[in-house]
Amino acid sequence: MYHSVADVTGPADDPYQVTVTPARLERQLSWLRHRGLRGVSMDELLRARAAGRGARLVALTFDDGYADFVERAVPLLRRHGCTATLFVLPGRLGGTNEWDPLGPRKPLLTEDGIRAAADAGMEIGSHGLRHTDLTTANNEDLARDTAHSRELLRSITGREVAGYCYPYGTVDARAVEAVRAAGYGYACAISPGPLTGVLALPRIHVGQSDTGARLFLKQLLHRRRREPVPTAAYTQYAAYVAAQSKTAPDATMPGTTAPGTAAPDSAAPDTAVPS
Numbered sequence: 001m002y003h004s005v006a007d008v009t010g011p012a013d014d015p016y017q018v019t020v021t022p023a024r025l026e027r028q029l030s031w032l033r034h035r036g037l038r039g040v041s042m043d044e045l046l047r048a049r050a051a052g053r054g055a056r057l058v059a060l061t062f063d064d065g066y067a068d069f070v071e072r073a074v075p076l077l078r079r080h081g082c083t084a085t086l087f088v089l090p091g092r093l094g095g096t097n098e099w100d101p102l103g104p105r106k107p108l109l110t111e112d113g114i115r116a117a118a119d120a121g122m123e124i125g126s127h128g129l130r131h132t133d134l135t136t137a138n139n140e141d142l143a144r145d146t147a148h149s150r151e152l153l154r155s156i157t158g159r160e161v162a163g164y165c166y167p168y169g170t171v172d173a174r175a176v177e178a179v180r181a182a183g184y185g186y187a188c189a190i191s192p193g194p195l196t197g198v199l200a201l202p203r204i205h206v207g208q209s210d211t212g213a214r215l216f217l218k219q220l221l222h223r224r225r226r227e228p229v230p231t232a233a234y235t236q237y238a239a240y241v242a243a244q245s246k247t248a249p250d251a252t253m254p255g256t257t258a259p260g261t262a263a264p265d266s267a268a269p270d271t272a273v274p275s
């Protein structure tokens with residue numbers, strides 16, 4: 001789980017630790033490659049796992065839809081043969097991260113920026129309309145945040161929107177139900193505990209201090225700290241994809257436009273985790 005890719009001069013610059021420098025991201029992507037792993041969108045990872053493949057794939061996600069994603073992250077991802085999922089806020093197009101009171105203010109992508117990311121082969125998912133914590137939202141806001149953000153993104157990209165990402169990683173059973181009702185096929189959280197499943201996937205935060213050694217340790221701890229994703233999650237996602245293509249045969253599912261979608265078939269141990 002990444003957020004912003006930009007130059008950082010010190011910790012005071014980045015109180016929420018949401019920024020990695022392009023140089024650090026480059027080293028992290030190299031680290032994956034040297035271990036025989038490849039970063040892909042969440043859609044591609046889930047499809048591959050459903051087909052019994054994907055042991056060497058790691059899902060890369062970027063939350064909030066910062067403008068720097070297109071300028072700084074996309075060129076590095078492409079250079080390393082990776083794709084990723086970008087979770088954006090269609091209620092704050094061209095705005096800033098006003099939900100972080102300490103700042104610094106970072107510009108968010110416009111409609112054109114979101115299309116540029118999609119055209120570069122990245123999956124676009126919803127992070128809600130305006131970065132609202134779903135566990136404290138009223139029923140009306142809950143439905144709007146999930147369903148309306150999905151409609152807006154579909155009209156911006158012209159593609160189906162399969163993924164949702166809970167702002168702040170906070171999730172409860174009511175939020176999961178709203179995400180399901182809005183028509184998403186998967187949703188990302190951080191540490192969803194007993195809710196862990198296709199609509200509450202665990203992820204690991206990756207930051208500027210994450211060297212290869214720290215990433216290795218985080219991967220080990222992830223398995224102890226978080227509940228495993230049940231195998232049923234992958235078959236549920238495959239069923240969702242099949243149902244979507246039946247009800248909307250002309251709609252483009254997110255994974256169908258990503259370059260390099262052929263996942264390496266591998267019998268290697270399952271070392272990759274949604275991150």
Ligand SMILES: [Zn+2]
Nearest residue numbers: 063064167168
């Ligand atoms: Zn966020």
